[in-house]
Amino acid sequence: MVTRKPPNLTSGLSAGDFWARPASERAATFAALRGSAPVSFHQLTDLAGRSMGRGFWAVTRHADVHYIGRTPQLFCSGHGVGLGQAPIDVLEVNASFLVMDAPRHTALRRVVSRAFTPKQIDRLIDAITAEAARIVDEFVEHGGGEVVEDLSKKLPLWTISNMMGVPESLRDELYHAAELQIAVQDPEFVPPGGNSAAVAIGAGKTMHRIAKELAAARRAQPADDIFSAFVHSEIDGAPLTDQMLGALFALFATGGNDTTRTTTSHAMKLFSDNPEQWSRLVHEPLLIDGAVEEMLRCATPVIHFRRTATTDTELNGVPIAQGDAVVMFYESANRDEAVFDDPARFDITRNPNPHVSFGGGGPHFCLGASLARAQLRALFSKLAERVATIEAGEPHYLASNFINGIKRMPVTVTRR
Numbered sequence: 441m442v443t444r445k446p447p448n449l450t451s452g453l454s455a456g457d458f459w460a461r462p463a464s465e466r467a468a469t470f471a472a473l474r475g476s477a478p479v480s481f482h483q484l485t486d487l488a489g490r491s492m493g494r495g496f497w498a499v500t501r502h503a504d505v506h507y508i509g510r511t512p513q514l515f516c517s518g519h520g521v522g523l524g525q526a527p528i529d530v531l532e533v534n535a536s537f538l539v540m541d542a543p544r545h546t547a548l549r550r551v552v553s554r555a556f557t558p559k560q561i562d563r564l565i566d567a568i569t570a571e572a573a574r575i576v577d578e579f580v581e582h583g584g585g586e587v588v589e590d591l592s593k594k595l596p597l598w599t600i601s602n603m604m605g606v607p608e609s610l611r612d613e614l615y616h617a618a619e620l621q622i623a624v625q626d627p628e629f630v631p632p633g634g635n636s637a638a639v640a641i642g643a644g645k646t647m648h649r650i651a652k653e654l655a656a657a658r659r660a661q662p663a664d665d666i667f668s669a670f671v672h673s674e675i676d677g678a679p680l681t682d683q684m685l686g687a688l689f690a691l692f693a694t695g696g697n698d699t700t701r702t703t704t705s706h707a708m709k710l711f712s713d714n715p716e717q718w719s720r721l722v723h724e725p726l727l728i729d730g731a732v733e734e735m736l737r738c739a740t741p742v743i744h745f746r747r748t749a750t751t752d753t754e755l756n757g758v759p760i761a762q763g764d765a766v767v768m769f770y771e772s773a774n775r776d777e778a779v780f781d782d783p784a785r786f787d788i789t790r791n792p793n794p795h796v797s798f799g800g801g802g803p804h805f806c807l808g809a810s811l812a813r814a815q816l817r818a819l820f821s822k823l824a825e826r827v828a829t830i831e832a833g834e835p836h837y838l839a840s841n842f843i844n845g846i847k848r849m850p851v852t853v854t855r856r
Contacts, residue, residue, distance in 0.1 A: 452482040452483045452484070452485055452495075453482050453498050453767075453769070453841070454482065454483075454484055454485050454486070454492075454496075454523050454841050455485050455841075456486075456625075456839065456841075458841075459839070459840065459841045460839070464784075466771070467775055467784065470500055470769065470771065470772035470775065471775070471777070473498065473500045473772065474500045474501050474772060474776060474777070474778075478499070478500050478501045478504060478756050479497055479498070479499055479500075479504065479755050479756045479757075479758040479760075480497070480498050480500075481495055481496070481497055481498075482495050482496055482497075482498050483495045484496055484523060484765075486625075494765065495765070496523060496746065496764070496765035496766065496767045497755070497758070497760060497764060497765065497766045497767065498767055498769055499755065499766060499767060499768050499769060500769050500772040500773065500776075501756070501772075501773065501776055501778070502773040502774075502776035502778065502779045502794075502796065503776075503778070503779075504755060504756055504768075504773075505768040505769075505770065505773040505796055505800040506796070506800040506801055507755070507800075508747055508755075508766060508768055508800065509768070509796075509799055509800030509801045509802040509804065509805070510800065510801050510802040511802070512541060512542065512747075512802060512803055512804070513750065514749065514750055514751065514753050515747035515748065515749060515750065515766055516541045516747060516748050516750050517538065517539055517540065517541055517545070517747060517748075517804060518539060518540060518541040518748075519539075519748040520539055520746065520748075521538060521539055521745045521746050521747075522746060522842060523744070523746060523765070523767060523841060523842070537549050537552065537688075537691075538691060538804070542803070545803060545804075546803070547675045547676070548675065548684070548688075549803070549807070551670065551673045551675065551680070552670070552688060552807060553807055554669065554673075555603065555666040555669070555670075555807075556807045556808060556810060556811060558810070560666075561810050561811060561814055564599070564603070564811075564814070565814060565818075567602070568595070568599055568814055568815055568818050569818045569822075571595060571598050571599070571818075572595055572815070572818035572819045572821075572822050573822050575591065575594045575595055575819070576591075576819065576822040576823050576826055576827075577826070578590075579591050579853070580826045580827060580853060580855055583852060583853060583854075584831075584850070584851045584852040584853040585850075585851065586848055586849070586850060586851075587704075587705050587708050587832070587846070587848075587849045587850070587851045588701065588705055588846060588847065588848060588849065589848075591704065591708070591819075591851070592700075592701045592702075592704035592705045592708075592846075593615065593697070593701045595700065595704075595815050595818070595819055596696060596697045596698075596699075596700040596701050596815060597611060597614075597615050597697055599696070599700075599811070599815055600692055600693060600696035600697060601614070602665070603665060603666045603667075603692075603696075604654070604665060604666055604667040604689065604692060604693075605654060605658070605663055605665035605666075605667050605668060606650070606654070610650055613646065613650070614646075614647065614650055614693055615697065617643040617644075617646040617647050617650075617693070618643070618647065618690075618693040618694045618697050618698070619697075620639055620640070620642075620643035621640060621643045621644065621647075621690070621694045622694060622698055622838075622840070622842070622843045622845065623838060623840070623843075623845070624636035624637075624639050624640045625838075625839055625840045625841065625842070626838050626839040626840060626847075627839065628839075628847070644690055647686065647689055647690040647693055648682075648683075648686035648687075648689070648690065650689070651667075651682070651685050651686040651688075651689035651690070652682050652685075652686060654667055654689075655667070655671050655682060655685050658671040658672070659671055659672075667685075667689065670685060670688060671685060692808075695806070695808060696808055696811070698741060698843060698845070699741045699742070699797075699806075699808070699812045700812050700815045700816060702739060702741035702843065702844060702845050702846065703735050703736055703739040703741055703797075703812070703816060704816065704819060705739075705835070705845075705846040705849060706735070706738065706739035706741075706844070706846065707735040707738075707739065707816075707820065708830060708832050708849070708851050709832045709835055709846075709849065710735065710738055710739075710786045711830045712830045712831055712832035712851070713786075713832075714786045715829065715830075717731075717786055717787070717788050718824075718827075718829070718830055720788060720789075721788060721820070721824045722824045722827075722828070722856070725821060725824055725825075727788055727789060728817055728820060728821050728824070729817065730788050730789055730790065730791060730793065731788035731820060732813055732816045732817050732820065733790070733793040733795065734786060734787060734788050734790050734793060735816060735820075736795055736797040736798075736812075736813075736816075737774045737780075737790075737793060737795035737797060738774075738786050739797070739844065740770050740771045740774050740795075740797050740844055741797060741843065741844055741845075742770060742797070742842070742843065742844070743769065743770060743771050743840075743841060743842055743843065743844050744767050744768060744769045744770060744771070744841075744842065745767070745768055745770070745799070745804075746765050746766065746767045746768070747765075747766050747767075747768070748763065748764070748765055748766070749761065749762055749763060749764045749766055750762065768796075768800065770796050770797060770799075770800075771844065773796045773800070774795050774796060774797065779794060780793075798812075823853075825856070826855060826856060827853045827854070827855065827856060828853075828854045828855060828856045829853065829854045830851065830852075830853055831851065831852045831853075832849055832850070832851045832852075833849060833850035833851070834849070835847075835848070835849040836848040836849065
């Protein structure tokens with residue numbers, strides 16, 4: 441049965457007032473949708489509630505998210521992955537393999553995947569562990585601080601910058617541009633009446649400019665970093681263009697920074713609210729792998745990704761027309777009662793934990809998953825060695841229906 445009007449939902453899932461609600465209220469809405477309208481149609485609006493044209497199908501159950509991710513022949517990525525249809529110039533600036541389909545996606549992913557083989561990640565572990573220790577030591581020495589600025593952002597920025605060979609002089613500019621890319625819905629970054637598309641394009645162009653400078657340097661003098669490997673890679677006998685390199689660089693800068701940063705911030709709040717879980721990790725450090733997976737599940741850094749139906753099809757008994765937007769809500773799938781026992785509970789011993797924070801599988805499963813896990817493991821292992829208690833203040837959330845971000849949050853820690 442097609443459900444055009446979801447139950448108990450006065451505004452659509454794209455509207456700002458929905459995403460401004462407490463997480464518990466959003467969770468209750470998604471639970472109602474999973475129960476009675478797991479595939480439901482919603483009008484598309486911006487965060488201010490203004491109509492943006494054609495609506496979308498919201499997919500809320502874990503099994504359906506997996507199905508969509510694993511059937512790219514029915515649900516493609518090439519028309520964009522956000523709720524709305526991005527302007528052509530925005531897609532062009534950010535034309536990474538995130539918004540590509542086979543065979544282009546397959547060829548480019550093959551090149552990029554070389555950066556994330558187990559051997560490549562193993563090469564980075566010692567350096568990541570050492571940098572995590574330095575960051576944690578400084579944070580603990582000050583008794584805590586503002587979690588994003590003083591803890592969460594530091595390790596992913598350092599890791600991605602070193603992987604890509606970004607010099608110290610450009611790292612702050614790169615971070616600011618990457619942050620703008622995911623923050624254009626927030627009035628703190630783009631005031632009301634501002635042109636969010638222009639801001640996103642400008643941020644993308646900044647990252648492309650940095651990438652072009654680095655590419656020129658790597659062509660003249662190859663280096664032992666991932667970006668140099670990309671510069672000297674070929675697809676069908678042709679080198680990657682500056683446009684392709686810029687899009688890859690922008691994807692690494694945004695995705696590589698945001699997932700780990702957002703998960704770290706949420707995890708500090710989760711451990712503050714659940715001190716018994718922190719005590720378990722402190723006294724049982726071998727629980728770190730399960731703790732990382734539960735942090736990722738509960739944080740769900742990316743709220744959704746969209747696909748577009750390539751043909752008339754059906755999903756969970758609901759007819760989907762060719763060209764319809766189908767949106768996978770990872771935040772809902774990660775709390776599906778059919779998969780997770782007591783999904784609202786933060787439990788670092790949860791096993792199994794088949795969360796979809798890196799996607800539901802298929803060709804677009806996040807390539808950086810192993811790197812994000814390695815960073816979180818290093819950071820929280822060191823925190824557990826040094827920190828007895830964590831006390832977080834009220835978080836200031838990013839206004840976004842795409843990224844589950846925390847902009848600021850005070851955190852106090854006591855030493856062991």
